[in-house]
Structures are given as C-alpha cells and as structure tokens.
Amino acid sequence: MENSINSENNKYVLELKEVSVSYTPGKNAVENVNAGIRENTVTAIMGPSGCGKSTLLRAINRMHDLYPEIKTTGEILLKGENIFKMNPMKVRRLAGMVFQRPNPFPTMSIYDNVLAGYKLNNISLKKSEKDEVVEASLRSVALWDEVKDSMNKKGTFLSGGQQQRLCIARAIALKPEIILMDEPTSALDPISTNRIEDLILELKEHYTIIIVTHNMSQAARISDNSMFMYLGHLVEYGTTKQMFTKPKDKRTEDYLTGVFG
Amino acid sequence: MKDKIFKSILLLASCLILVLTAGVIYALVSQSINTFSTFGFFGFISSTSWDSVNENFGALPFITGTLITSILALLFCIPFSLSIALFNGEYFKGTKTSTVVSSVVDLLAGIPSIVYGLWGFYVLRPVLIDMGVSAQGFGVLLSSIVLAIMIIPYASSLSTEFISMVPNDLKEAAYSLGSTNLEVIRNVSLPVSMSGMFAAYVLALGRALGETMAVTMLIGNTNNIPSSLADTGNSMASIIANQFGEASGLKLSSLMAIGLLLFLITAIINFIAKYILKIVNR
Numbered sequence: 283m284e285n286s287i288n289s290e291n292n293k294y295v296l297e298l299k300e301v302s303v304s305y306t307p308g309k310n311a312v313e314n315v316n317a318g319i320r321e322n323t324v325t326a327i328m329g330p331s332g333c334g335k336s337t338l339l340r341a342i343n344r345m346h347d348l349y350p351e352i353k354t355t356g357e358i359l360l361k362g363e364n365i366f367k368m369n370p371m372k373v374r375r376l377a378g379m380v381f382q383r384p385n386p387f388p389t390m391s392i393y394d395n396v397l398a399g400y401k402l403n404n405i406s407l408k409k410s411e412k413d414e415v416v417e418a419s420l421r422s423v424a425l426w427d428e429v430k431d432s433m434n435k436k437g438t439f440l441s442g443g444q445q446q447r448l449c450i451a452r453a454i455a456l457k458p459e460i461i462l463m464d465e466p467t468s469a470l471d472p473i474s475t476n477r478i479e480d481l482i483l484e485l486k487e488h489y490t491i492i493i494v495t496h497n498m499s500q501a502a503r504i505s506d507n508s509m510f511m512y513l514g515h516l517v518e519y520g521t522t523k524q525m526f527t528k529p530k531d532k533r534t535e536d537y538l539t540g541v542f543g
Numbered sequence: 544m545k546d547k548i549f550k551s552i553l554l555l556a557s558c559l560i561l562v563l564t565a566g567v568i569y570a571l572v573s574q575s576i577n578t579f580s581t582f583g584f585f586g587f588i589s590s591t592s593w594d595s596v597n598e599n600f601g602a603l604p605f606i607t608g609t610l611i612t613s614i615l616a617l618l619f620c621i622p623f624s625l626s627i628a629l630f631n632g633e634y635f636k637g638t639k640t641s642t643v644v645s646s647v648v649d650l651l652a653g654i655p656s657i658v659y660g661l662w663g664f665y666v667l668r669p670v671l672i673d674m675g676v677s678a679q680g681f682g683v684l685l686s687s688i689v690l691a692i693m694i695i696p697y698a699s700s701l702s703t704e705f706i707s708m709v710p711n712d713l714k715e716a717a718y719s720l721g722s723t724n725l726e727v728i729r730n731v732s733l734p735v736s737m738s739g740m741f742a743a744y745v746l747a748l749g750r751a752l753g754e755t756m757a758v759t760m761l762i763g764n765t766n767n768i769p770s771s772l773a774d775t776g777n778s779m780a781s782i783i784a785n786q787f788g789e790a791s792g793l794k795l796s797s798l799m800a801i802g803l804l805l806f807l808i809t810a811i812i813n814f815i816a817k818y819i820l821k822i823v824n825r
Binding site: 309343345348370371374375378379381383388389398399401402403404449452453456461464474 | 583648664710713715717719720721722723726727731735736737781
C-alpha cells in the first residue's frame with residue numbers, strides 16, 4: 283500500500299514489507315502490511331478491538347516467536363537489516379517494549395528493575411556504570427526524583443503510573459532503536475496517562491516510538507503519524523493531522539467519527 | 544422447611560468430625576500421660592533408651608529416624624520434582640507431552656504404600672547391596688530413596704501449578720528485554736513462584752513424615768539413632784507399626800506418646816505450608 287509517508291522518500295528506521303501474521307493456518311490476523319517509519323517520530327496504531335494492531339506491534343520484536351502456532355511472514359527491516367535473519371534476542375534488545383499492564387518484576391528492587399535487561403542478558407557492568415544507567419534511565423522517564431531515596435524498595439510498591447514509567451525506564455536502559463508501546467495507558471488513571479503522554483513526547487527526541495492505542499484523542503495528541511487498521515488490514519497510514527482532518531478512506535472516517543469502534 | 548433440615552444435617556456432620564478429631568487427640572493425650580509423667584516430656588523426647596525389660600522408654604532415636612529419612616527424601620525429591628515442574632509448567636506447558644508426563648506422575652501417587660515397600664525390598668535393596676552400601680541393604684538410605692519417589696507426585700504437581708501461575712506478561716517483559724528461555728526461568732519464573740514452591744516442598748515433607756508401611760519394611764527395625772546413611776533405625780511411624788501388637792502398660796503409653804508427637808509434628812508442618820500458601824495466594 284502506497285501512502286503519503288512513503289512518498290517522502292526518507293530513510294526509515296523501520297520498514298514493514300508485506301507483513302502477515304496468522305494464529306491459525308490460512309487465517310491472517312494481520313494481512314500484508316507495508317509501511318515505513320522514520321526516526322524520532324511517534325506513530326500511533328489505531329483501530330477497533332481485534333483489528334490486529336497489537337498483533338502487528340508484537341511482530342516487530344518477534345514476540346510471536348514465543349508461540350509456535352503463530353506464523354509471521356514478510357520482511358521487517360530494522361535499520362535496513364531483516365529482523366527475521368537476526369538473533370531474536372538481539373531484535374528484542376533493539377526494540378524495547380512497554381505493555382498494557384505495568385509489569386515491573388515483583389521480586390526485584392526498583393534499581394534492579396531498571397537494570398533487568400542487563401541482568402537478563404548476562405551483561406555485567408561496573409557499579410559506577412550501573413548507577414549511571416539507572417539514574418539516566420529514571421531521569422528520562424521523570425521518575426528519578428520520586429524514587430532516588432527508595433532504590434531498594436520493590437518496584438511493585440510504586441503507583442500504577444510510576445510502575446509504568448519504571449517499565450519504560452527498564453526498556454530504554456538498554457538503549458533500543460525503537461520503543462514499542464502496547465496501549466501503555468489503558469490501565470492508568472487520567473493524571474498518570476497525561477504524564478506518560480508528556481513523557482512520550484520527550485522520549486521522541488532520542489527514540490522512535492510506535493504506540494498501539496484504542497484512544498483516538500490520545501493518538502491525536504501525541505503522534506506524528508497514524509495507522510488505521512481494520513480487520514487485519516492497514517487501511518490508512520499518513521500524518522496524524524491529515525488523517526484526523528481529511529481521512530482518505532471511508533472506513534477511517536467512520537471510525538474517527540464514531541460510526542463504529 | 545426442607546432447607547432447614549438439610550442445613551441441620553450438614554451441621555451435625557461437621558460437628559461429628561470435630562468431635563471425632565477431638566476424641567482422637569483426647570485418646571492420644573490421655574494414654575500418653577503415663578509416659579510423660581514417668582519420664583517427663585523432655586526426658587522422653589531426649590532419651591535414646593528403648594528397654595522393654597526395665598521399662599525405660601525414650602523417643603529420640605525415632606524422632607531422629609523420622610526427620611533424617613524425611614528430610615533426605617525431600618532432598619532427593621527436589622531435583623526431580625523441580626524438573627517435572629519446569630517441564631510441565633514452562634517448556635511444555637499445555638502440550639500433549641506434558642499431559643502424558645503429568646498423568647504418569649499422578650499415577651505414582653496412586654500406587655499403594657505397601658507396593659512401594661515391596662518394590663524397595665525386592666528390587667532396590669539388592670541394588671544397594673550390590674553397590675556395597677551395606678550387607679543387608681536395609682536402612683536410612685533405602686527408606687529415603689523410596690520415600691522420595693513416593694512424595695515426588697505431591698511436590699511436583701503443586702510446584703507445576705505455581706510455575707504455570709507466573710503471569711505471562713512478566714515473562715513476556717523478560718523476553719522483550721532479550722532474554723533466553725533459561726534466563727527467564729532463572730530470573731523471573733523461579734523467583735516469582737519461589738514461596739509457592741517452598742510450600743509445595745513443606746507439604747511433601749509432611750507426607751514423608753507420616754509415611755509408615757514402606758518405611759517399616761525398609762528401615763531395618765533397630766532402636767538406635769542411625770549413625771550413617773547405611774545404618775538401620777526406626778522412624779516414629781515404623782516403631783509403632785512394629786510394636787503395637789505386643790505392647791501394654793508403659794510401653795503402650797510410650798507408643799501413644801510417639802503417636803501424639805508425630806501427629807503434632809505433621810500438624811505443624813502442614814500448618815506452615817498452608818500459611819505460606821495463604822500468603823502466596825493473596
């Protein structure tokens with residue numbers, strides 16, 4: 283599918299080429315998606331429940347590999363390299379993920395949660411390097427001032443919004459190329475949601491963010507580009523501004539105006 | 544009206560159970576009072592004498608025998624039940640293979656104790672003799688190995704449950720940070736399910752403590768504190784099984800006292816396990 287973003291002919295940090303995902307043979311949950319995503323942008327994936335938006339997102343860090351029955355076809359290029367030819371562990375380090383429900387590791391302290399990626403990958407750091415990574419990561423999610431005196435407390439002691447920021451810190455501690463967010467605010471209250479949205483706009487300076495959301499106004503507030511998915515198809519992909527003002531496809535318009543959803 | 548009658552029948556049945564339990568405890572206590580007043584509570588549990596002629600009885604060898612065989616059995620059982628739990632709850636979760644493995648393990652739990660005793664006596668004991676463990680093969684080691692096999696189903700089915708209860712999104716979070724299967728198990732699944740697993744093992748220990756038939760057949764029936772793994776001894780359950788038929792007077796009272804102690808130890812162990820489970824499930 284050609285679209286306005288592809289035509290700008292810029293270098294993409296992520297390119298999806300004919301990506302299809304199926305949970306049962308012969309039935310695609312995501313069908314033939316083509317899209318290019320440029321560096322330091324926020325891309326929102328919207329659509330009604332079951333349209334395949336999370337499925338598409340999880341293809342990007344090869345989460346589907348964990349479930350043998352799920353088959354992904356097509357090509358996904360991360361900085362020009364086909365992720366299906368890379369080691370999946372490496373793909374996942376390059377594409378950090380934030381989940382729907384805040385999920386800090388309950389047995390680890392706040393400090394260890396931020397460093398979890400290093401620990402899980404058996405990367406050993408000097409104490410000073412660890413401190414540096416922890417402080418930098420927590421600062422960039424605006425959590426440092428709130429938790430700097432309680433580093434050894436369990437991450438689960440924090441409020442839901444703080445936990446989600448901790449999870450974002452955990453993802454960016456590994457310095458990924460892109461951050462994949464799967465409805466990161468759907469379990470949070472409006473104030474925490476607001477803070478996460480502000481945070482996403484700040485993180486855009488250094489990272490490329492792809493966020494799945496069922497919240498249209500959220501997509502409008504924070505994203506540069508938007509994808510609209512329906513029944514597994516990428517119906518429309520363009521700048522958020524254009525999509526919200528002059529959607530090209532009737533289905534996009536119907537969804538955005540609340541005809542269905 | 545019918546509802547009321549049904550309710551009263553249920554109440555009656557529950558009360559009956561309470562009365563029965565109280566009756567058993569009362570019988571044990573009243574019959575062992577003779578022993579405790581003769582030797583004193585601490586005198587009885589710290590004495591190693593079991594002298595029917597001079598009527599001098601102590602429970603230490605049997606308490607030791609029970610604890611050593613049960614704890615050893617638990618140690619032998621942990622690697623196997625942990626492997627089964629990881630196999631069924633992590634790697635092969637929800638597959639046919641795991642169903643087969645867990646049904647076979649459950650089958651182990653259904654084998655009667657006497658059959659384990661027979662197997663230990665005629666199959667495992669000769670193996671230990673061939674290995675040169677001891678001349679007769681009887682003793683602590685033989686009993687512990689058989690006990691271990693007997694408690695594996697209990698430990699593994701509960702720990703499988705706890706391993707599979709680890710929230711999927713936690714594991715996915717670990718995978719999303721680039722960790723391998725093994726690292727997820729080591730850093731997420733095991734730490735998160737740790738307390739549940741611990742409870743599973745304490746419950747398994749509780750089962751091992753009271754196991755009678757197989758141990759009676761295999762431990763060697765000598766009234767001493769075992770000096771090594773190869774040595775013979777008696778457990779609290781096996782001394783009762785071996786001697787209750789010919790006991791009277793102070794000896795019978797002493798067997799009752801051992802029974803009471805065994806009941807207490809098992810009750811405490813089960814209470815601890817249930818308490819941990821309660822915390823875990825919260």
